[in-house]
Amino acid sequence: MTTGDNAKAAVAEALNGILADSFALYLKTKNFHWHVSGPHFRDYHLMFDEHAAQIFATIDVIAERVRKNGHRTLTSIGDITRRQSIADNDAAKVGAADMLDELRSDNLMLVAKLRETKELAAEAGDNATDGLMDDWTDQAEERAWFLLAIAQKD
Known part of the structure; x- marks a missing residue:
């Protein structure tokens, strides 16, 4: 096990x-929530909002783990x-399947x-x-599973 300041x-x-990616994924998920359209609008709109809320709930905890470990x-x-x-996805139009x-x-x-x-955390002894x-x-695996299951054709 590696311990110390470097670990x-x-x-x-x-x-x-992970924090940067969480912010990026949160905003992309909200973007798609705001801009989804089509026959499954309501289902996708609500699911994207649920996913965004779940991602957002991790953001402060991630940042606080960094601070608790003595870093900025x-x-x-x-x-x-x-x-x-x-x-990022700044496209003016993205189809629901692509989302x-x-x-x-x-x-x-x-x-x-x-x-x-x-x-890395295990190596550093950061339980x-x-x-x-x-x-x-x-949580992320579950989101990916939901997105795959919804995208499947009958």
Whole structure:
């Protein structure tokens, strides 16, 4: 097990990346919530809002884990932009099926980052962060599952 300042710094850096991606995914999910249209409008509109609320609920906890580990967290939209790996979607028109696919892919990307961070937290002996990664991984996997199930053709 690796302990010390370098291990904690690696966890904080990874958490800041997850935080940036969480902000990006939250805003993209709200964007799609606001702009979805078509025959399944109501279902998608409500689901996107539920997903956004779930993502938003993690944001403060992520930042507080960084601070509890003695490091600084994100400070601005620019800081988010520099650290995010989830791409923005500024398209004027996105079809509902494309929204579902894109959000599923983004949630799976977040799952991968959560798993990597769990490993770093375990190496650093950061049990609290390690445990949180399990909960957030489960939430992101569930969102991806819902998005896949809804996109399936009968």
